[in-house]
Each structure stands twice: as structure tokens, then as C-alpha cells.
Amino acid sequence: MNRKSSYLNIEFLSACTEAKLYPEDFGNEVAICGRSNSGKSSIINALANSKKLAKTSNTPGRTQSINFFSINSDVDYKLVDLPGYGYAKASKKMQKDWGRQITNYMNSRESLRGIILIMDIRHPFQKADQDFLAWCRQYHLPVQLLLNKADKLSRNQGLNVLSASKKELINLKLLNEPLLFSAKTHDGVEQLTKNILSWVESA
Ligand SMILES: Nc1nc2c(ncn2[C@@H]2O[C@H](COP(=O)(O)OP(=O)(O)O)[C@@H](O)[C@H]2O)c(=O)[nH]1
Ligand SMILES: [Mg+2]
Numbered sequence: 001m002n003r004k005s006s007y008l009n010i011e012f013l014s015a016c017t018e019a020k021l022y023p024e025d026f027g028n029e030v031a032i033c034g035r036s037n038s039g040k041s042s043i044i045n046a047l048a049n050s051k052k053l054a055k056t057s058n059t060p061g062r063t064q065s066i067n068f069f070s071i072n073s074d075v076d077y078k079l080v081d082l083p084g085y086g087y088a089k090a091s092k093k094m095q096k097d098w099g100r101q102i103t104n105y106m107n108s109r110e111s112l113r114g115i116i117l118i119m120d121i122r123h124p125f126q127k128a129d130q131d132f133l134a135w136c137r138q139y140h141l142p143v144q145l146l147l148n149k150a151d152k153l154s155r156n157q158g159l160n161v162l163s164a165s166k167k168e169l170i171n172l173k174l175l176n177e178p179l180l181f182s183a184k185t186h187d188g189v190e191q192l193t194k195n196i197l198s199w200v201e202s203a
Helices: 040-048 090-110 125-136 156-172 191-202
Strands: 010-016 028-034 066-071 074-081 110-122 142-149
Touching: 010 040, 028 040, 028 191, 040 074, 040 110, 040 142, 040 191, 066 110, 066 191, 110 125, 110 191, 142 156, 142 191
Parallel strands: 028 074, 028 110, 110 142
Antiparallel strands: 010 066, 066 074
């Protein structure tokens, strides 16, 4: 592993719509979740310094798979791209499918060590985010909040959202520091890389 690089070597493993298709449940993994369009795919690409590892899209809301990636060619370390939630035009059936998929995954996955939660910095802590956070707490999982698309705000505006978000998280008894992030400028990539490695390596 190249420890000097602030990027991760991320390789696609599989896209799964059923729990029985997941890669074997061993080692340590970190899952990325957030509202549709918050930038999950772009963040995975930014972490790998790639443009095409994960598909980015302006048309959210298709039935999605859970996508598994390996980190730094180590079969024990995985990154998991969970389907996004909160898509305004999602049908009842899609919402139910989402709930079923995420519940199956979170309930069954022994190797899950933490959640990276993505919010669009311009629209943080929406109802669906609050629900998801409450859910993470039930599983006693650490949560790393990324305030993504920080390039869309001025530095000062970004810092204001950051400090308000810290307070929100403390109220929810979630103690990991939120991060200002931009998948576009790669602001925050270095810190997130460190945090992911410390989660998967120290478990
Ligand atoms: N300006 C800016 N746009 C972003 C950023 N991250 C994602 N986007 C854009 O937001 C849209 C949704 O991104 P995507 O990665 O597909 O989101 P996902 O649905 O959460 O996987 C795309 O048009 C991206 O180019 C960011 O940090 N800054
Ligand atoms: Mg995506």
C-alpha cells in the first residue's frame, strides 16, 4: 500500500441486489450512504482519484444495487456503496425496496465498522437524514458525516454549516467530527482517506 498517497486504490468487486450475492462477510468494511444526488458516486471516484470507477448521474431514483469495492487490494478491506434515499419521486415500492435492502445489509453484516454519511452542504439534516442517523445509532455504528459540495458555498458559509452540524451531531450523541468535503475539488479527501483506513485497519 502506498502510504504517501492521499488516494485509495479502490476496485469494483460486485453489484448486489440480494443479500445472498454479497461478498463473503469477513474483514472490515465501511459503507457510504446519503440522499440520492448528494454525491456518493462522485466521492468514491474522488477517493480513488478516478473519473469512472463509480457511475455518477443526474437522474437518481432507479432501483439500485449495493456495490462492493476493495480498498488497497486487500480482500479484508471493503468500501460499500449503499443505495441513496430521499428521492422525491420514488414510488412506494422503491421506498420499500430501499428499506428492505438496507435493513438486510445492516442487520446481517458482521464486517460493517462504520458509516460515511453524505449530505449536500446546501441542504443538510433533512428529515430522511435524521431518520437514517437515528437508525445508525440503533446499530451503535460510528458515523462520519461529510458535508459535500462545499465548493458551492464560500469558505465562511461552509464553516458556519460545519459548526451547526457539529452541534446537531453532539445532540444526537454522535461524536465523530463532520468534514467539509468537495468531490469536485477533492477538499477533504486526504482526511477521509485517513479516517477510512483507521476504521478498517484498527478493527
Ligand atoms: N459542485 C459539485 N458537484 C458535485 C459534487 N459531488 C457531486 N456533485 C454533482 O452532483 C450530482 C450527483 O452526484 P452523484 O455522485 O451521482 O450522486 P449520488 O446520487 O449520491 O451517487 C452530479 O451532477 C455530480 O457531478 C461536489 O463536491 N461539488
Ligand atoms: Mg450514485
